[in-house]
Amino acid sequence: MKESLKTLCKLALALGLFGLAWDYARAQTVDARALYQQHCAACHGEQRLGSMGPALLPESLERLRRPEALKLIREGRPATQMPGFGTQLGEAEIQALAAYIYQPQLPAPQWTAADIRRSRSFDAGSRQWPARPQWQADPMNLFVVVEGGDHHISLLDGDRFEVIHRFPSRYALHGGPKFTPDGRYVYFGSRDGWISKYDLWNLKQVAEVRAGLNMRNVAVSSDGRWVMAANYLPQELLLFDADLNLVKQFEARSLDGKQGSRVSAVYDAAPRKSFVVALKDMAELWEISYDPKAEPIHDGLVHDYRMGEAIARPGYLNARRTPLEEPLDDFFFDDSYRHVLGSARPGTASASNLGQVVNLDARRKVSSLPIAGMPHLGSGISFDWQGRRVMASPNLKDGRISVIDLKSWELVREIATPGPGFFMRSHARSRYAWTDSMMGGKEAKDTLSIIDKQSLEVVAQVREPGKTLAHIEFTKDGRYALASVWELDGALVVYDAASFKEVKRLPMSKPVGKYNVWNKISREEGTSH
Numbered sequence: 258m259k260e261s262l263k264t265l266c267k268l269a270l271a272l273g274l275f276g277l278a279w280d281y282a283r284a285q286t287v288d289a290r291a292l293y294q295q296h297c298a299a300c301h302g303e304q305r306l307g308s309m310g311p312a313l314l315p316e317s318l319e320r321l322r323r324p325e326a327l328k329l330i331r332e333g334r335p336a337t338q339m340p341g342f343g344t345q346l347g348e349a350e351i352q353a354l355a356a357y358i359y360q361p362q363l364p365a366p367q368w369t370a371a372d373i374r375r376s377r378s379f380d381a382g383s384r385q386w387p388a389r390p391q392w393q394a395d396p397m398n399l400f401v402v403v404e405g406g407d408h409h410i411s412l413l414d415g416d417r418f419e420v421i422h423r424f425p426s427r428y429a430l431h432g433g434p435k436f437t438p439d440g441r442y443v444y445f446g447s448r449d450g451w452i453s454k455y456d457l458w459n460l461k462q463v464a465e466v467r468a469g470l471n472m473r474n475v476a477v478s479s480d481g482r483w484v485m486a487a488n489y490l491p492q493e494l495l496l497f498d499a500d501l502n503l504v505k506q507f508e509a510r511s512l513d514g515k516q517g518s519r520v521s522a523v524y525d526a527a528p529r530k531s532f533v534v535a536l537k538d539m540a541e542l543w544e545i546s547y548d549p550k551a552e553p554i555h556d557g558l559v560h561d562y563r564m565g566e567a568i569a570r571p572g573y574l575n576a577r578r579t580p581l582e583e584p585l586d587d588f589f590f591d592d593s594y595r596h597v598l599g600s601a602r603p604g605t606a607s608a609s610n611l612g613q614v615v616n617l618d619a620r621r622k623v624s625s626l627p628i629a630g631m632p633h634l635g636s637g638i639s640f641d642w643q644g645r646r647v648m649a650s651p652n653l654k655d656g657r658i659s660v661i662d663l664k665s666w667e668l669v670r671e672i673a674t675p676g677p678g679f680f681m682r683s684h685a686r687s688r689y690a691w692t693d694s695m696m697g698g699k700e701a702k703d704t705l706s707i708i709d710k711q712s713l714e715v716v717a718q719v720r721e722p723g724k725t726l727a728h729i730e731f732t733k734d735g736r737y738a739l740a741s742v743w744e745l746d747g748a749l750v751v752y753d754a755a756s757f758k759e760v761k762r763l764p765m766s767k768p769v770g771k772y773n774v775w776n777k778i779s780r781e782e783g784t785s786h
């Protein structure tokens with residue numbers, strides 16, 4: 258009996274392997290390019306650069322695993338216009354198509370200044386739109402909620418917790434939306450490179466432009482005049498005016514021109530009147546001043562090191578470079594914005610697995626940060642603890658929150674959570690900080706941990722059994738904490754920030770992030786900047 262079972266298993270294995278080999282051999286004979294042009298090009302673009310549907314380039318597909326891609330081609334994607342091709346195409350054809358979209362485009366696709374300018378749209382009538390909200394609610398306590406499930410934005414009245422408007426967004430927005438200082442306009446960036454400017458007071462889109470083919474995030478200057486975009490593809494940084502006219506391109510390349518780099522992210526450093534830029538593959542940190550009083554130094558691609566200078570004068574709208582020992586992928590500013598606390602991600606050239614502190618004025622590394630793993634410093638928060646100023650950051654690899662002294666750069670505490678988390682939030686008026694464990698698998702992803710900022714202990718947890726519960730943002734007054742049930746049929750859950758009791762729940766489609774206008778424009782200490 259045992260023997261015949263063994264033979265049966267061997268036969269099944271052989272048949273399975275034969276089936277795979279057969280599919281593979283057939284996939285080799287299929288003309289995937291022709292299939293793509295026939296079935297996919299109309300929505301995803303002839304060059305796979307995206308059109309009505311998203312771009313299908315290896316860079317854009319980094320976060321989509323192959324089995325998921327195959328399933329998507331077979332069955333389509335619910336709540337979008339992507340149909341399933343399982344009835345029209347054979348398995349070998351589906352396999353060939355999936356293999357094709359993961360292949361790099363040769364020659365590498367270009368996205369030039371002319372392409373950028375051609376892609377721009379602008380509503381000229383927007384100049385006459387009223388300069389006050391055309392709806393009844395506190396414009397400072399408005400929440401912008403990004404619903405990634407069906408690619409929409411909901412605007413939520415933060416006093417009544419009611420949606421006042423909902424509109425479609427570009428596919429796959431990434432990074433926090435960025436606001437002008439008066440809170441009237443918000444800019445969204447999509448992974449496919451689109452930047453959209455939206456008038457929150459008139460509930461209408463003002464302008465849109467495609468800055469690149471694969472973009473990371475956008476930043477808006479604290480005077481509302483400039484918008485910067487960080488790209489993986491092409492490898493550059495772009496400067497736009499407030500209406501998204503292209504002003505300047507910065508190729509992310511070393512001074513000798515030998516090394517190029519993906520641009521990880523760009524941030525506004527408001528007190529410095531500058532943008533600070535993280536480069537993924539190059540051990541340099543860039544700062545670009547938008548202070549008209551900054552001494553203009555060079556234009557174009559000429560840069561100046563001036564190492565060891567006591568006070569930096571970054572030069573108006575030019576990149577000033579700080580050479581580092583290793584690249585920085587993700588970072589956090591201290592309260593003065595003189596220092597960035599940064600970390601590299603695994604897979605980055607020579608990542609030592611330790612963080613580093615860079616003084617932006619002296620333009621050099623001043624300390625190492627004793628935090629290993631994958632700290633998600635962009636989600637860090639700062640607060641006072643025992644007379645010291647500290648920052649706390651989640652970790653994408655381990656279930657622990659690192660708390661660091663912002664003077665001595667020492668690790669003062671590690672707080673255990675059920676699993677690795679992505680986001681952390683608090684508010685100056687709240688005693689507590691909230692964090693998720695969304696990267697922690699089944700056992701952890703449904704739990705938010707609430708940390709007492711004085712004892713640095715987890716004092717409570719809220720759960721959404723079996724679902725992913727993540728990304729918190731407080732109301733303007735810090736009385737309520739809003740969290741997301743990250744599912745297609747998800748929800749926004751409003752908790753009382755002192756009693757941790759649920760007070761309201763609104764159905765939403767995978768609300769990936771929510772942003773309170775006041776907390777953002779005032780750079781509240783408990784939220785991301």
Ligand code: DHE
Nearest residue numbers: 320405430431432433474475521522587635679769770785
């Ligand atoms: Fe993000 C912000 C980098 C994957 C959702 N993410 C950011 C920022 C950076 C970053 C540098 C800050 C930019 C800003 O807000 O302007 N993210 C990365 C990565 O390197 C990483 C790990 C891999 C990648 O391929 O990009 C990554 N991020 C994700 C996701 O998988 C998330 C969870 C889902 C998604 O939609 O992509 C995700 N990232 C977010 C969100 C923010 C963000 C919601 C804004 C956070 C905030 O509250 O400010």
